Amino acid sequence: MGLIVQKFGGTSVRDRDCLFRVARIVADTRNAGNDVVVVVSAQGDTTDDLLVKAAEITTDPSHREMDMLLATGEQISIALLAMALQEIGVPSVSLTGWQAGFATDRTYMSARIKRLNTERLESELARNRVVVVAGFQGLNKSEDITTLGRGGSDTSAVALAAALHADRCQLFTDVEGVYTADPRKIPKATKLKEITFDEMLELASLGAQVLNNRSVELAKKYGVELEVISSLNPVPGTIVKEETKVEGMLIKGVAKDENVAVISILEVPDVPGMSFKVFSLLAQKKINVDIILQSSGRDGKKDLIFTVPKTEAENAKRILEDNKTRFNGGEVLINKNCAKVSIVGAGMQSHSGVASTMFEALFGQNINIHMISTSEIKISVIIDAVDADKAVAAIHDAFIQ
Amino acid sequence: MGLIVQKFGGTSVRDRDCLFRVARIVADTRNAGNDVVVVVSAQGDTTDDLLVKAAEITTDPSHREMDMLLATGEQISIALLAMALQEIGVPSVSLTGWQAGFATDRTYMSARIKRLNTERLESELARNRVVVVAGFQGLNKSEDITTLGRGGSDTSAVALAAALHADRCQLFTDVEGVYTADPRKIPKATKLKEITFDEMLELASLGAQVLNNRSVELAKKYGVELEVISSLNPVPGTIVKEETKVEGMLIKGVAKDENVAVISILEVPDVPGMSFKVFSLLAQKKINVDIILQSSGRDGKKDLIFTVPKTEAENAKRILEDNKTRFNGGEVLINKNCAKVSIVGAGMQSHSGVASTMFEALFGQNINIHMISTSEIKISVIIDAVDADKAVAAIHDAFIQ
Numbered sequence: 093m094g095l096i097v098q099k100f101g102g103t104s105v106r107d108r109d110c111l112f113r114v115a116r117i118v119a120d121t122r123n124a125g126n127d128v129v130v131v132v133s134a135q136g137d138t139t140d141d142l143l144v145k146a147a148e149i150t151t152d153p154s155h156r157e158m159d160m161l162l163a164t165g166e167q168i169s170i171a172l173l174a175m176a177l178q179e180i181g182v183p184s185v186s187l188t189g190w191q192a193g194f195a196t197d198r199t200y201m202s203a204r205i206k207r208l209n210t211e212r213l214e215s216e217l218a219r220n221r222v223v224v225v226a227g228f229q230g231l232n233k234s235e236d237i238t239t240l241g242r243g244g245s246d247t248s249a250v251a252l253a254a255a256l257h258a259d260r261c262q263l264f265t266d267v268e269g270v271y272t273a274d275p276r277k278i279p280k281a282t283k284l285k286e287i288t289f290d291e292m293l294e295l296a297s298l299g300a301q302v303l304n305n306r307s308v309e310l311a312k313k314y315g316v317e318l319e320v321i322s323s324l325n326p327v328p329g330t331i332v333k334e335e336t337k338v339e340g341m342l343i344k345g346v347a348k349d350e351n352v353a354v355i356s357i358l359e360v361p362d363v364p365g366m367s368f369k370v371f372s373l374l375a376q377k378k379i380n381v382d383i384i385l386q387s388s389g390r391d392g393k394k395d396l397i398f399t400v401p402k403t404e405a406e407n408a409k410r411i412l413e414d415n416k417t418r419f420n421g422g423e424v425l426i427n428k429n430c431a432k433v434s435i436v437g438a439g440m441q442s443h444s445g446v447a448s449t450m451f452e453a454l455f456g457q458n459i460n461i462h463m464i465s466t467s468e469i470k471i472s473v474i475i476d477a478v479d480a481d482k483a484v485a486a487i488h489d490a491f492i493q
Numbered sequence: 494m495g496l497i498v499q500k501f502g503g504t505s506v507r508d509r510d511c512l513f514r515v516a517r518i519v520a521d522t523r524n525a526g527n528d529v530v531v532v533v534s535a536q537g538d539t540t541d542d543l544l545v546k547a548a549e550i551t552t553d554p555s556h557r558e559m560d561m562l563l564a565t566g567e568q569i570s571i572a573l574l575a576m577a578l579q580e581i582g583v584p585s586v587s588l589t590g591w592q593a594g595f596a597t598d599r600t601y602m603s604a605r606i607k608r609l610n611t612e613r614l615e616s617e618l619a620r621n622r623v624v625v626v627a628g629f630q631g632l633n634k635s636e637d638i639t640t641l642g643r644g645g646s647d648t649s650a651v652a653l654a655a656a657l658h659a660d661r662c663q664l665f666t667d668v669e670g671v672y673t674a675d676p677r678k679i680p681k682a683t684k685l686k687e688i689t690f691d692e693m694l695e696l697a698s699l700g701a702q703v704l705n706n707r708s709v710e711l712a713k714k715y716g717v718e719l720e721v722i723s724s725l726n727p728v729p730g731t732i733v734k735e736e737t738k739v740e741g742m743l744i745k746g747v748a749k750d751e752n753v754a755v756i757s758i759l760e761v762p763d764v765p766g767m768s769f770k771v772f773s774l775l776a777q778k779k780i781n782v783d784i785i786l787q788s789s790g791r792d793g794k795k796d797l798i799f800t801v802p803k804t805e806a807e808n809a810k811r812i813l814e815d816n817k818t819r820f821n822g823g824e825v826l827i828n829k830n831c832a833k834v835s836i837v838g839a840g841m842q843s844h845s846g847v848a849s850t851m852f853e854a855l856f857g858q859n860i861n862i863h864m865i866s867t868s869e870i871k872i873s874v875i876i877d878a879v880d881a882d883k884a885v886a887a888i889h890d891a892f893i894q
Contacts, residue, residue: 108549142569148509149573150580157579160587161572164565168543171562172550178558179551186561191636212636235592235613 094259095217096121099131099227099249104264104323105169106136108176115176117264117326118222122182127217129256131227131249132173134165155200159229159239163189166226166245174224184222187212190237192223194230194248202241203230205248208255225252243304250307254314261316263303264323269330270295270302272492273346273484280488283329284344286336291344292318294436294470308332336438342446343437343491348484350477352382352432353405354462357396357412359422362389369419370396370412377411379404383432383465383472393422397463399474402428430462431480434472435487447471453490457482495660496618497522500532500628500650505665505724506570507537509577516577518665518727519623523583528618530657532628532650533574535566556601560630560640564590567627567646575625585623588613591638593624595631595649603642604631606649609656626653644705651708655715662717664704665724670731671696671703674747674889678882681889685745687732692745693719695837695871709733743847744838744892749885751878753783753833754806755863758797758813760823763790770820771797771813778812780805784833784866784875794823798864800875803829831863832881835873836888848872854891858883 098121100114114130122128142161146153170186177184193209216223227245232238240247246263253261270292273281287295289312296305302320311318311332321329360366367386374381379400387395400408405426412424440446450471454461459482463474475483499522501515515531523529543562547554571587578585594610617624628646633639641648647664654662671693674682688696690713697706703721712719712733722730761767768787775782780801788796801809806827813825841847851872855862860883864875876884 108546111550145509145569145573146576149512149576153576154579157572157575157587160575160589161569164568167565167568168546168562171558172546174558174561175547175550175554178555186558188561188638237589 094125095127095129095256097129097131097249097253097256097258097261098264099245099262100133100264100323101245101266102133102136102139102169103266105132105173110323111173111176112180114173114264114323115180115182117323118177119180119182122222126259128222129213129217129252129258130173130222130224131245131252132166132169132224133227133245134162135169135172138165138168156236159200159203159237162239163226163229163237166228170224170226177222177224182222183220184224185216186224186226187216188226189229189248190231190235192225192252194251196230196232196238196240198232198234198238200236200238203232203238205230205240205251208251210252210255213252213256243306246304246307247310250310250314250316250318253316254310258316260319261311262319262321262329263307264321264326265302266322266324267302267320268322268325268327269320270332270345272344273488274348277481278346278485278488280492282492285328286331286333287344288336288438289332289334290469291436291438292332294434294467295345295347303332342440342443343435345436346484346488346491347434347436348480349432349434350480351402352399352430352474353402354397354399354427354430354474355405355408355412356425356427357419357421357423358425359393360396360419362392362394366394366419367396370421371398373411373415373418374400374408377407379408379411383463383474385463399430399432399463429477430474431477432472432474433480433483433487434470435491436470438469440469440471449490450487453486454483457486459483459486495526496528496530496657498530498532498650498654498657498659498662499665500646500663501534501665501724502646502667503534503537503540503570504667506533506574511724512573512577513581515574515665515724516581516583518724519578520581520583523623527660529623530614530618530653530659531574531623531625532646532653533567533570533625534628534646535563536570536573539566539569557637560601560604560638563640564627564630564638567629571625571627578623578625583623584621585625586617587625587627588617589627590630590649591632591636593626593653595652597631597633597639597641599633599635599639601637601639604633604639606631606641606652609652611653611656614653614657644707647705647708648711651711651715651717651719654717655711659717661720662712663720663722663730664708665722665727666703667723667725668703668721669723669726669728670721671733671746673745673893674885675749679747679886679889681893683893685731686729687734688745689839690733690735691870692837692839693733695835695868696746696748704733743841743844744836746837747885747889747892748835748837749881750833750835751881752803753800753831753875754803755798755800755828755831755875756806756809756813757826757828758820758822758824759826760794761797761820763793763795767795767820768797771822772799774812774816774819775801775809778808780809780812784864784873786864800831800833800864830878831875832878833873833875834881834884834888835871836892837871839870841870841872850891851888854887855884858887860884860887 174186196203227248318332597604628649719733
């Protein structure tokens with residue numbers, strides 16, 4: 093007996109059959125004695141269809157009007173899912189983002205939730221109804237519709253779970269949980285029973301596209317227990333929470349990120365403030381820098397080497413070259429044929445031998461390492477892109493049986 | 494310099510080109526020095542597509558959820574039209590029904606407007622913006638979305654014009670105005686410059702499907718001057734207002750309604766209360782009875798003959814037969830092969846000869862009249878359906894050159 097928030101993405105509600113499959117999952121959860129709040133995204137291709145309609149009108153739409161347009165997608169889903177639930181005998185009611193009390197800031201297309209007024213929601217739950225809430229959307233102070241941007245429905249679900257003190261927030265996807273590696277590429281990849289928020293955050297930012305980072309951060313902040321679970325086969329998935337039982341396995345996953353480019357600025361003066369000058373330039377242009385490596389100075393010069401998203405690489409190079417005089421820099425080189433491979437697991441730093449096992453696995457495949465970065469819970473290496481899949485397989489073999 | 498409310502139906506906004514055509518009409522109106530509020534319906538087939546989605550889920554959807562679903566149609570239109578206006582340099586903002594202040598009663602799918610809170614609208618107009626409002630929808634006391642039912646967008650436009658004291662409410666359609674007869678069938682039909690509310694009401698209820706009756710009634714009640722005008726060719730259309738200048742023409746139009754069936758109940762007792770018993774039965778089942786004719790009693794019996802919409806005829810017959818004992822009635826006959834042809838014009842009753850001219854025109858075509866009904870501003874006859882078009886042409890020829 094508890095309160096469960098269940099979130100279903102666009103693929104899970106894309107047509108009649110999918111909607112009834114979701115309705116039955118919700119009905120089962122309710123029949124097990126739980127109150128249920130369901131959060132849904134827009135159906136399948138609805139959002140893309142709406143984007144096409146807007147693109148036919150203008151290449152530069154007002155963000156306010158885009159949100160007005162896009163918010164219809166989830167509104168369609170909630171109405172249809174409420175109908176499907178009623179059709180199988182589950183009392184239910186749909187609520188738009190604003191009806192469900194999502195108050196956001198004024199940033200259209202990527203608004204942040206400021207407050208959640210759960211009055212209406214709680215009164216509907218008190219009437220013993222399943223409440224179907226439109227994810228991804230809210231209302232700003234001017235009473236205009238806003239959307240939360242990419243991954244917004246996950247964020248909506250976690251925010252609801254936090255505000256309602258739900259016992260669990262289940263995020264239904266097309267995978268059965270969080271795996272030690274991408275199961276389509278590494279057949280031996282196994283599903284994790286549990287993972288910590290921090291591990292999940294590292295895995296997510298490393299390219300394991302299971303959960304949106306913002307929703308994991310929010311869950312961590314408010315202590316909302318998450319479950320990543322399949323809507324096609326709703327057996328227990330992976331629980332994401334603050335602390336996990338110590339399992340045999342230290343390494344929770346091996347992840348690959350191919351959206352990486354290495355930029356080298358050769359021979360910048362080896363004086364204080366150089367890094368600041370370079371990286372504040374990029375930060376101003378909202379370019380995220382990930383791994384940074386600095387050669388030790390020689391003859392009053394040093395090299396700065398760092399990674400940026402591959403999609404930002406040319407942009408970053410141009411900015412640096414345009415501002416060369418600011419750091420008296422030499423050549424700016426760019427290498428887009430690389431990839432980042434990482435292992436994630438809480439407490440790995442206190443276990444000696446983790447890094448060396450990883451490097452040994454790469455050496456065994458004759459893979460050259462360009463850069464290394466370590467943190468409390470992860471070790472990342474930058475290698476040639478062509479070696480990436482081979483590297484993941486070898487590392488996975490070395491750590492996980 | 495004034496305030497104009499312009500309403501565009503679903504066909505007028507069905508795709509990109511149509512949206513830009515509408516945007517240019519609005520821009521022209523604004524450039525002529527007017528404030529403009531635009532009311533739009535859902536694009537072309539959107540509503541039908543949404544109805545199909547609902548029908549796939551259930552044959553008996555909750556009306557509340559239907560309104561949640563259907564209201565997305567206009568929300569898409571307003572966002573796209575606001576974008577199109579901005580694209581051609583017209584500052585604009587879209588408002589849903591609830592943002593525009595439409596407060597309705599609780600009747601989902603055919604709600605009535607109770608109040609219009611124009612605060613937001615007026616503040617947007619004060620910012621020199623064209624306001625694009627979603628027609629057909631509002632919000633009830635529970636803060637749930639409602640829709641106004643058939644013709645709802647016209648009603649929204651008229652209500653806005655009334656609340657904002659607009660100088661005119663222009664209803665854009667695919668015809669150029671109100672004609673003396675259906676111009677597709679009667680080539681000599683001419684466009685009326687002006688027509689009174691009452692005449693328009695008679696023409697509308699008689700099957701000239703130009704305007705929705707509810708919106709004309711509302712316009713009459715609040716003295717809102719309407720203009721029926723073409724979105725394809727926005728030359729001056731037909732003005733609908735309280736009183737019109739006396740034009741040469743007495744008869745404003747000839748209309749045909751084929752959704753008519755005649756029901757005869759033979760030999761009911763000729764005693765008081767018989768009509769009440771019969772018609773209250775039908776009223777309970779929401780079947781509208783139009784023309785009623787009663788034979789004079791003979792041998793203590795009389796015949797009751799009346800018309801109902803053809804679509805309700807079988808239903809009416811079954812109800813009457815199931816309740817025969819209540820009025821000791823004999824046979825219930827039904828004739829679905831008939832049509833109603835009417836002429837409308839204010840003050841025709843004070844002009845002798847109008848009825849006889851009409852009957853003469855029918856006689857000239859050897860058309861038999863089954864029933865006749867007259868009022869202040871119209872004369873209707875029930876004739877065989879096969880004669881209907883011939884009758885309209887002959888009557889039109891007799892009255893209008």
